[in-house]
Amino acid sequence: MAIADTASTGIRQPRIWQRAPVLIGTLLVAGPLVVFVLWPLVAILMRSFSTPEGFGLENYASVLGTARFMRILTNSLDVTLVSTGIAVVLAYGFAYGVQRTLMPGKAVFRLLVLVPLFAPSLVQAQGLVLLFGRNGLINRTFGTSFDIYGYWGIVLAMVLYVLPYAFLILSTALAVADQRLYESARILGAGPWRIFRTITLPSSRYGLAAAIFVCFTLVITDFGNPMVIGANYNVLATEIYNQVIGQANFERGTVIGMVLLVPAAVAAIWEKYLSRKQFALISDQSKPLELRPNPLRDWSFAALCTAISLAILSVVAVVIYASFVHLWPYRMTFSLRHYNFDVQNGIQPLWNSIYISLMAAVIGVIVVTAASYVIEKLRSPVTRGLYFLSILPAAVPGMVLGLGYVLAFNNPSNPVYAIYGTLLIIALANVYYYHAQGFLIASTSMKQVSGSFDEASATLGGTRLQTLWKVTLPVIAPTLVGVAVFFFMRSMVTLSAVIFLITPQTQVAAVSVLLLEDRGATNQAAAFSVCIMATVVAVLLAVRGMLWLLGWKHVRLIR
Amino acid sequence: MSLRIREVTKHFGALTALDSVSLEIARGEFVCFLGPSGCGKTTLLRVIAGLEQAEAGHVELDGRDLIELPAQARNFGVVFQSYSLFPNMTAARNIAYGLECRRQPRDRIRKRVDEMLALVGLQDHAHKLPSQLSGGQQQRIALARALAPDPQVLLLDEPLSALDAKVRVDLRLEIRALQQRLGITTIMVTHDQEEALTMADRIVVMRAGRIEQVGSGRELYGRPATRFVAEFIGRLNLLPQDGGMPALQHATETGAGRPAVLGIRPEAVRLHPAGTEGANHIPATVAQVVFLGSMTQLVLDPGNGMRPILAETHGPEAGGFEHGAQVVMELPADQLRVVEWQ
Ligand SMILES: Nc1ncnc2c1ncn2[C@@H]1O[C@H](COP(=O)(O)OP(=O)(O)O)[C@@H](O)[C@H]1O
Ligand SMILES: [Mg+2]
Numbered sequence: 001m002a003i004a005d006t007a008s009t010g011i012r013q014p015r016i017w018q019r020a021p022v023l024i025g026t027l028l029v030a031g032p033l034v035v036f037v038l039w040p041l042v043a044i045l046m047r048s049f050s051t052p053e054g055f056g057l058e059n060y061a062s063v064l065g066t067a068r069f070m071r072i073l074t075n076s077l078d079v080t081l082v083s084t085g086i087a088v089v090l091a092y093g094f095a096y097g098v099q100r101t102l103m104p105g106k107a108v109f110r111l112l113v114l115v116p117l118f119a120p121s122l123v124q125a126q127g128l129v130l131l132f133g134r135n136g137l138i139n140r141t142f143g144t145s146f147d148i149y150g151y152w153g154i155v156l157a158m159v160l161y162v163l164p165y166a167f168l169i170l171s172t173a174l175a176v177a178d179q180r181l182y183e184s185a186r187i188l189g190a191g192p193w194r195i196f197r198t199i200t201l202p203s204s205r206y207g208l209a210a211a212i213f214v215c216f217t218l219v220i221t222d223f224g225n226p227m228v229i230g231a232n233y234n235v236l237a238t239e240i241y242n243q244v245i246g247q248a249n250f251e252r253g254t255v256i257g258m259v260l261l262v263p264a265a266v267a268a269i270w271e272k273y274l275s276r277k278q279f280a281l282i283s284d285q286s287k288p289l290e291l292r293p294n295p296l297r298d299w300s301f302a303a304l305c306t307a308i309s310l311a312i313l314s315v316v317a318v319v320i321y322a323s324f325v326h327l328w329p330y331r332m333t334f335s336l337r338h339y340n341f342d343v344q345n346g347i348q349p350l351w352n353s354i355y356i357s358l359m360a361a362v363i364g365v366i367v368v369t370a371a372s373y374v375i376e377k378l379r380s381p382v383t384r385g386l387y388f389l390s391i392l393p394a395a396v397p398g399m400v401l402g403l404g405y406v407l408a409f410n411n412p413s414n415p416v417y418a419i420y421g422t423l424l425i426i427a428l429a430n431v432y433y434y435h436a437q438g439f440l441i442a443s444t445s446m447k448q449v450s451g452s453f454d455e456a457s458a459t460l461g462g463t464r465l466q467t468l469w470k471v472t473l474p475v476i477a478p479t480l481v482g483v484a485v486f487f488f489m490r491s492m493v494t495l496s497a498v499i500f501l502i503t504p505q506t507q508v509a510a511v512s513v514l515l516l517e518d519r520g521a522t523n524q525a526a527a528f529s530v531c532i533m534a535t536v537v538a539v540l541l542a543v544r545g546m547l548w549l550l551g552w553k554h555v556r557l558i559r
Numbered sequence: 560m561s562l563r564i565r566e567v568t569k570h571f572g573a574l575t576a577l578d579s580v581s582l583e584i585a586r587g588e589f590v591c592f593l594g595p596s597g598c599g600k601t602t603l604l605r606v607i608a609g610l611e612q613a614e615a616g617h618v619e620l621d622g623r624d625l626i627e628l629p630a631q632a633r634n635f636g637v638v639f640q641s642y643s644l645f646p647n648m649t650a651a652r653n654i655a656y657g658l659e660c661r662r663q664p665r666d667r668i669r670k671r672v673d674e675m676l677a678l679v680g681l682q683d684h685a686h687k688l689p690s691q692l693s694g695g696q697q698q699r700i701a702l703a704r705a706l707a708p709d710p711q712v713l714l715l716d717e718p719l720s721a722l723d724a725k726v727r728v729d730l731r732l733e734i735r736a737l738q739q740r741l742g743i744t745t746i747m748v749t750h751d752q753e754e755a756l757t758m759a760d761r762i763v764v765m766r767a768g769r770i771e772q773v774g775s776g777r778e779l780y781g782r783p784a785t786r787f788v789a790e791f792i793g794r795l796n797l798l799p800q801d802g803g804m805p806a807l808q809h810a811t812e813t814g815a816g817r818p819a820v821l822g823i824r825p826e827a828v829r830l831h832p833a834g835t836e837g838a839n840h841i842p843a844t845v846a847q848v849v850f851l852g853s854m855t856q857l858v859l860d861p862g863n864g865m866r867p868i869l870a871e872t873h874g875p876e877a878g879g880f881e882h883g884a885q886v887v888m889e890l891p892a893d894q895l896r897v898v899e900w901q
Binding site for chain 2: 450452453455456457458459460461462463466470471474475
């Protein structure tokens with residue numbers, strides 16, 4: 001038995017058997033995060049400064065100084081602020097209706113508002129064009145010449161696009177409340193509006209901040225919807241696409257990418273700052289809220305939620321409709337011909353999407369579980385750094401990350417080049433683009449697996465690996481199913497992280513929708529959208545069924 | 560000689576949780592760590608278990624130093640306050656866990672699990688999940704789980720504090736009987752003096768990271784080494800020898816003329832009818848009568864600035880006192896002891 005080295009320092013140092021697992025775990029998690037998150041970002045940063053004469057600010061000067069850029073920047077901020085504002089207010093009302101009223105049909109509303117999560121991220125613009133476009137249902141039916149293209153088209157599409165994300169956050173924020181606070185306020189004679197202002201709103205402040213942050217980032221970085229419905233109204237995200245794909249000007253693309261990083265990063269920092277000031281309003285003595293019937297309130301919110309649900313549904317419904325007619329809007333007879341997919345690679349992009357999403361689900365679960373295990377259970381001096389890397393992707397627009405992959409890995413001297421141009425790199429792009437959300441879900445669950453289980457296992461002779469395998473993973477398994485579904489769903493519908501990474505052979509279904517839409521093949525685009533939605537819904541139902549067979553209840557699948 | 564703790568020191572930041580603690584525990588002994596919350600009991604137990612690293616000091620078992628061994632390698636059974644049963648495993652699988660980790664053969668594990676379930680009387684609950692068991696049952700399973708790998712030492716951290724009063728008293732006796740049957744060296748942490756008195760062979764009274772006194776319950780109660788121990792175990796009337804207090808005779812040798820704080824247990828106070836005289840006899844008024852079934856507690860107020868004295872009486876005399884009655888209390892010299900020199 002070695003004698004403790006207390007003689008020299010007076011303090012006993014941790015032994016190697018304590019350090020080795022921490023070191024190995026940290027390296028296993030940090031390595032891929034550095035390669036697939038940090039490296040691409042550094043590559044973008046470097047490229048944005050690289051000029052024919054070495055490093056300099058020329059690229060920035062040539063982009064930022066122009067009147068065109070200023071206009072695009074203003075456009076982007078305008079669209080983003082307005083749609084974020086509208087979406088968050090509507091989502092708050094919707095979430096309030098679901099969580100804080102006794103309106104009828106809550107479960108149905110809850111499901112309806114989440115429908116856009118199953119569809120490719122440009123389905124809103126697609127549907128709005130079918131409804132209100134030049135050849136849209138409205139103009140054709142009523143003989144009007146209503147024009148949806150441009151600013152209002154983008155805003156409307158964006159509001160519908162981000163509403164479910166905001167709803168998920170706000171619904172969680174409004175789900176818990178302390179009945180005692182509301183009772184005391186009522187006893188003190190406060191009216192409903194005053195109670196809302198002084199109790200409900202402050203206690204959901206953090207949820208509001210998070211919702212604003214998520215919506216802001218989603219809108220300012222989304223390019224599918226503005227591509228389809230924006231017409232000449234350019235925003236930053238479409239501008240990157242135009243520069244990189246249209247003009248093959250990577251330098252300008254990277255500069256705009258860097259610009260796009262700024263507001264997202266600022267929003268991320270602001271949200272972190274607010275969440276730090278959040279104080280615990282719920283204690284273990286809290287009483288859950290008891291809702292009392294209030295017909296006026298309940299029916300008002302039912303009306304609001306019905307209106308919002310109809311808007312969301314009509315967009316999706318019209319896409320489904322369009323996929324089944326002969327030629328929109330001229331021959332509106334039933335036809336299945338658009339499901340022949342006699343275009344480009346036929347149905348292959350859908351299979352690609354499914355392969356990629358399955359890979360992303362498996363890899364994503366492994367990656368975020370490992371990250372949350374190492375960060376929550378193997379504390380070390382680099383834990384904070386690892387945590388930062390893990391949530392960094394939340395502030396990185398998908399297109400920027402994707403562009404970073406092109407710049408970093410499309411280079412034969414890079415080891416990752418071996419998988420460049422394959423479905424795997426696209427799956428990895430999705431995994432790391434959604435890493436922050438997946439990681440936060442997993443680590444919340446990991447935190448709930450009390451450290452006392454680890455200690456109990458240790459005293460019974462269990463090694464760290466035995467504890468992980470026999471206790472920790474089985475306990476969080478239901479959450480991990482949710483994480484896998486999360487990665488699968490997002491990978492099926494996302495455009496932005498993958499748009500620069502696809503090749504003709506690795507094209508994905510969401511991109512097919514965009515390209516077909518761009519070519520005016522509206523019906524085929526709609527059919528592709530429907531296939532994506534059908535796949536996502538089928539997988540959700542299959543997983544639900546499997547969970548039911550396993551007897552696992554209360555597993556949250558839609559995040 | 561079995562378990563030996565030598566000069567263990569542990570800090571949390573600036574806080575000294577354990578200050579050079581030394582202790583020897585014989586094989587088969589049941590020892591309680593007793594002390595107020597935050598005095599370092601759990602920390603000492605965790606150092607012994609290998610869950611916490613001490614900065615200095617040693618933990619030796621039969622002469623072998625364990626301090627460098629991780630908890631996995633010590634083979635100490637630990638029962639935690641919160642049970643910490645694995646929620647994803649049945650009672651039987653929880654018990655089997657330690658054996659599975661040691662890769663024992665399957666039929667041997669099965670046999671041992673049955674044995675353990677019988678030991679704690681829960682054969683019928685083998686296939687229930689922890690969430691389907693009551694608190695007392697969960698704690699029994701936790702005990703069986705800790706004992707299954709046949710540990711050298713059993714460590715219990717406030718194992719009963721989360722249970723109902725009734726279950727707590729039953730389990731006390733059960734754990735003690737089990738420990739004696741198995742003859743396993745056991746350390747239990749508690750802040751409940753009654754628990755310590757009913758279960759332990761020896762009690763280690765701790766205070767602010769140090770051991771205050773070690774001894775059997777009888778020793779600690781009868782001959783507390785410090786005022787802290789005297790006040791912590793049982794109830795004690797304190798009689799500072801100054802001011803309004805009449806000079807009292809006592810058996811302890813005097814400490815060089817320094818004033819002393821004397822102490823007397825409530826049950827040692829004798830009561831006489833008003834007017835009785837003698838050494839250490841003090842007249843008082845009955846200020847409060849609390850009937851507690853087998854005994855009666857009286858608060859006696861001697862007046863002239865002396866603090867009230869708590870007395871306990873058993874038997875027929877107890878009924879004879881009423882609120883406001885005049886009595887004479889006797890503080891027998893052989894029952895008075897110095898608890899602190901001033
Ligand atoms: N992990 C820790 N970090 C910081 N302080 C701690 C930690 N564990 C215990 N302490 C402190 O050490 C002291 C002793 O704690 P503990 O051994 O748990 O006391 P007890 O079990 O006697 O109530 C307390 O003041 C406690 O706050
Ligand atoms: Mg304790």
